[in-house]
Structures are given as structure tokens and as C-alpha cells.
Amino acid sequence: MLVLLAGFGLGLSLILAIGAQNAFVLRQGVRREHVGVVVLVCAASDAVLYAAGGAGLGALVERNPVIVDVARWAGAAVVLGYGALAARRALRGEEGLRVATDGASGDEGRRLRPVLLTALALTWLNPHVYLDTVVLQGSVAATYGDDRWLFSAGAVLSSIVWFTALGYGARLLAPVLRRPGAWRVVDGVIAVIMVAVAVSLVAGA
Template sequence: MLAFFSGLGLGLSLIIAIGAQNAYVLRQGIRREHVLAVVIICALSDAVLIVAGVAGLGFVIERMPWLVVVAQWLGAAFLLAYGLLAARRALRGSDAGLHTDAGSRPQPGVRLAPVALTVLALTWLNPHVYLDTVLMLGSIAATHGDARWVFAAGAVCASILWFTALGYGARHLGRWLDTPRAWRILDGAIAVIMIAIAVSLVVQAVSG
């Protein structure tokens, strides 16, 4: 059980930090748009990456560092584009704040495909996920020997707990975000986060 709780604790410490993925999950949770799908995609993606890391994919990444560089440039481009869209919403405003009482159902006209593709891109085009979830977590799991898969199970549970809490807990913020001005502020904050991460990825790719 020690290995399980070690994986749970490390998984939470790596995933709770504010980032592009968490910001998007938070936004979807507040808007109550396809929250279940977003939570499932994030948790399953993390599970796949954790299993890959424990299975030895981290060794491949160490031997082929250019894979991380490619992810840095692709991730930077996507985050910059998404950040600019969020900035445009912040400047122009939207009617997002007028629908926070719609329950857990997706808002009319909001299709699942764009939401799913966005959360997949935010997850898989993030180079830090390969360095942290695959390389670091996989390396630490290896120190647990035969209990490494118990460690991995703890880390997977951490992802499930976090994304479920973030996605479904965010809806309680809707009462404070029921005006267009509040949503413009939120979109402005998301734009800053996305663009800042994009810039940091470019700096890392250039300096690396």
C-alpha cells in the first residue's frame, strides 16, 4: 500500500499545478459543457502516459530528445492560437455567463468534437507531460521494483480524482460568473496562462 499512496501523492503533486489543461477543464466545468467527456479524456490520457512511463517509454524519450523538442514547438503553436482566441473573447465578450444555470447538460450548439479535440491537443501536445508523467514518474516507479504497477495505480487514481473534482467542482463557481464581464475576466486569465506557457515552450526549445 505504501507504493500506492506514493504514486497517489506524486501524481497529485504533478497534476495540480495550474497549466493549460487544468485551465481548460476548469472553463468547461464552469460552463457545464461536455464535462464528463473532458474528464474521461484527461484521465484516460494520463493513465496511458503513466502506464507507458512505467513500461519504459521514458527510456526512449531519453534516447530521442528531439521528440520533446517537436512537442515543444507544436504545443507552443497550439497554445498561442488558443490563447489568442481566449484573448479575443475577453476583448469582445460573449454570452457564456448567461448559461451557467443550464445544469450538467452541454449548452445548445456546443458540439463534442471541437471540445474533445481541444482537450486532446492540450494534453498530448504538452511536452511537460512526457518529461513529468512519462520520464519522471516512470523513473520513480522503477524504484519500487515489483510494486511499480501498484505505484502506477496510485498515480492513475490521482488523475481520476483530480480531474473529476476540477471538472464537476468548477460548476459551483458559476454563481460568481453569471455576467459577461466575469467571463471576460476569466477568458483574459486563460489567455495569459496559455500565451505565457507558449512563450516558455519556445524559449525552452530555442535554448535547448
């Protein structure tokens, strides 16, 4: 149980930072738009990566930095593009509030495919996710010997709990977002976060 909790604590500490992925999940949650799919993609992706770390693939990533470099530049492009879209929505005041406040289902919002592709891109094209889940978590898990899979299971559980809470708990913000201009503020903040993430990715090259 202590090993499981240790993995849960490390996983939670790695995922709490507000980054591109969390900002996207939060926005989808507030809009109630394909939330289940987004949560599933993010949590399942983390599960695969944590399993890879537990299997010792962190050493492979460290020996092949080109993997991280490719993800870095591709991720920067995707994040910057999403940030530009958020900035445009903020400047133009595009109406996205209807989905969040009128109780509309995700089927009435954007189609599933672009949402799914965005969730996958913001997850798998982020080099930090490999460093955090595969390398860092994998290295710590290795210190637990035969219990490394239990440690990794704790990290996977932290992702499930976090993304579920973020995605489905975000709808509690809907009453606040009924105010005029509130969505413009949200999209403005998301744009700033996305641009900052893209700059940090390029700066780390």
C-alpha cells in the first residue's frame, strides 16, 4: 500500500502543473464537449507511458535524444497552433458559452475527430511527458525492485483521478462563465499558457 501511495504521490506531483494538456482538458470539461473521450485518452496515454517507464524504457529514451527532439518541435508547433486559435476566440469573442451553460451535449459541439486528435497531439507530442513519465517515474520505480509495477500502478491511478476530476469537475465553473466576456478571459489565459509552453519547448532545444 505504501508503494502504491508513493507512486500515486509522484504521479500527482508531475501532473498538477497547469500545462497545455491540462488547459485543454479543463476547457473541454467546462464546455461539456466529449469529456469522457478526452479523459480516457489522457489517462490511457499516461498508463502506457508509466508502464513503459516501469519496464525500463527510460534508458532507451535517454540514449536516443532524437525521440525527444522530434516530439519537442512537433509539440511546439501543435501547442502554438492551438494557442493561436484560443487567442483568436478571445479577440473575436466567439460564442462557446452555449455548450457550457445550456447543458448541451458534446454531440452538439465540435465533432469528435478534431477533439480526439488535439488530445492525442497535446499528450504525445509533448517531450516533457516522456521525461516525466518514462524517464523520471521509470527511474524511481526501478528503485522499488519487484514492486516497481505497484509503484507504476499508483502513478497510473493518479492520472485517472486527476483527469476525471479536472474534466468532470470543470463544469462547476459554468455559472461563472455565464457572465459576459468570461469565455474571452478563459481563452485568453489558455492562449498565454499555450504560447508559454511552446516557447519553453523551443528554448529547451
